[in-house]
Amino acid sequence: MRQQIVAGNWKMNTTPTEGFALAKDVIAQSAQSPNNVELIICPPFTHLAEVAKAVRGTRIHLGAQNCAMWAEGAYTGEVSAKMLANIGVEYVILGHSERREHFGEQSAILLSKIQQALGNGVKPILCCGERLEERNAQQHIAVVNAQIESVISGLTAEQMQQVVLAYEPVWAIGTGLTATAQQAQEMHAHIRATVAKHFGDAQANATPILYGGSCKPSNAAELFAQPDVDGGLIGGASLKASDFIAIAQGFKE
Ligand code: PGA
16 A cells, blocks of 8 residues: 655745644644545745644654755755754655746756755655646657656665655646546556656555645545545645645545
8 A cells, every 4th residue: 555645835835924823724634634644744944943843743744845956065045955854854845847947957956856855864755747738749648757767767776765756737737727537547657657667566556646736625536536646746725724634535534
């Protein structure tokens, strides 16, 4: 059985004060979601130390939205994986399409970031996803497989055990357009086959693959019912605790 995961990507939303209140709400409502679902919240950097204290001893896990590709040193404005690990961050989102688009993060950079994360005991949530024009040109499967393959081929089998993958079609992020359950399943099966090609069936069957892109309470259950969809990476709907928990309820107890 793969770990079922629902992770909230808060992006650049909420002040630290608002974020702390949101974290408290998520903690308070978390008992209403199935016990076997791992709940992760990923607030902005400024919130992490305070939210880390709030989630300690609860069932909520903490993730960051980025980390540096270097260990330490003269990199003004960067935050290292070691700093994140030190305050109790367990996960880090890497390769999100917004980072790929606005910050030019491609495979080589992502691999360095993943090495930093894993070297500090922080588990990467590696994102991939095609643009609409790529899907329309029937290139979506090749594009996504290349995104995944170019990074995971640089990992050891032991490192791969710590990696969570997330498929987020760019055309579905923040647009209200969701991939159909069939589109998600088709892509997740391809991603799993790519993992199998490099690390074998056992690892492929153990790697959680999350879906992201306008996932909400009304469509979560259908998406999560797909055999290769192991949960969700939630943007907009993670900013309201009741929606975030309702999405986790898309998994049956
Ligand atoms: P969305 O974002 O749920 O707002 O579409 C998902 C994501 O970008 O992780």
